[in-house]
Amino acid sequence: MRRTVRRLADQREIIYFDDSPDPPERTATDERDLPEQAGGSEIRRDPLTGEWVALAAHRQTRTYKPPADLCPLCPSTPGRPTEVPESSYDVVVFENRFPSFSQVNGLGRCEVVCFTSEHTTSFGELPASRVCTIVDAWADRTAALAELPGVEQVFPFENRGEEIGVTLAHPHGQIYGYPFVTPKTERMLTVAREHGRSPMGDVLAMERADGSRVLATSEHWTAFVPAAARWPVEVHLVPHRQVPDLPALTDAERDDFARVYLRVLHMLDGLYDRPLPYIAAWHQAPVRTGRDLSWLHLEVFSVLRTADKLKYLAGSESGMAVWINDVLPEDLATRLRALDRGLLLG
Ligand SMILES: [Zn+2]
Helix, strand or coil: CEEEEEECCCCCEEEEEECCCCCCCCCCCCCCCCCCCCCCCEEEECCCCCCEEEECHHHHHCCCCCCHHHCCCCECECCECCCECCCCCCEEEEECCCCCCCHHHCCCEEEEEECCCCCCCCHHHCCHHHHHHHHHHHHHHHHHHHCCCCCCEEEEEEEECHHHCCCCCCCEEEEEEECCCCHHHHHHHHHHHHHCCCCHHHHHHHHHHHCCCEEEECCCEEEECCCCCCCCEEEEEEECCCCCCHHHCCHHHHHHHHHHHHHHHHHHHHHCCCCCCEEEEEECCCCCCCHHHCCCEEEEEECEEECCEECCCCHHHHHHCCCCCCCCHHHHHHHHHCCCCHHHHC
16 A cells, blocks of 8 residues: 655645555646635534534535536546546545534544545445555544644544435545544443443453344454444444554454455345445544543444435434434344345455
């Protein structure tokens, strides 16, 4: 893998991660006349819950569902410059032009990760070698963002599908460097402190012994539907070794993750016989606190409870943060296991 750092016209960083044999030098310059980077976001703390809210009114002007020939994440072509000056790329990361959190006002950072230069494909269709490059890019960015002043937690994630609110169809994810530890992570750390360690080791041992919710296991990872799943479709991918974050994974663990995750994504797309809209969220340790109490894992979930019905976050979920799930996790696991093409994929 080769890594090249460049700057866009408005001084945002762009980083190429190349896995192709003999990739071209990444020397293309951004010829666009761009206005200065938008700052403008602000964080305020809710005095009743102690939780932070980001106010990012400038994001209302961001690109919204452009036609494929105006996609800002495709490589540039002569006469049509995009966010990526090169005419091709493998994986590329750049600072978001419309960030929810921004270094401009010292409040974290938001980056975009393009998984492939191909506009009409999806993460689940990528080869395992490309998934490894993406994991390397996530790890690289996690380490880099953790070094920035004011970043307290790094969150790589992918939103996929219109039902999730994705405004660009091109296969991509984002990385948020939050200027605080997120409420979800705070909650998990509180429970871990009560136990004196992360409960994930016990969860993993229990799920592996029981097996009824397990979807796939490998040398280094287990994928399962959690016993107390909140969403109609929810899968957790957990490494067998306790590590705080992606940079701590070995090469063997990264390779193994790529294979297990692709298996899971194939199962998910088979569930309703249509590309599943999903959110894939990496739970990583905060930068400065609770690192020995954290256990890296990926949570993948969908808002779709049948092929065409959405689960809405209604009164109980939105008002009180109490989830009511109509789908029994064991039943979901049985249905997903029946769709496993793992053996065919090797
Ligand atoms: Zn595109």
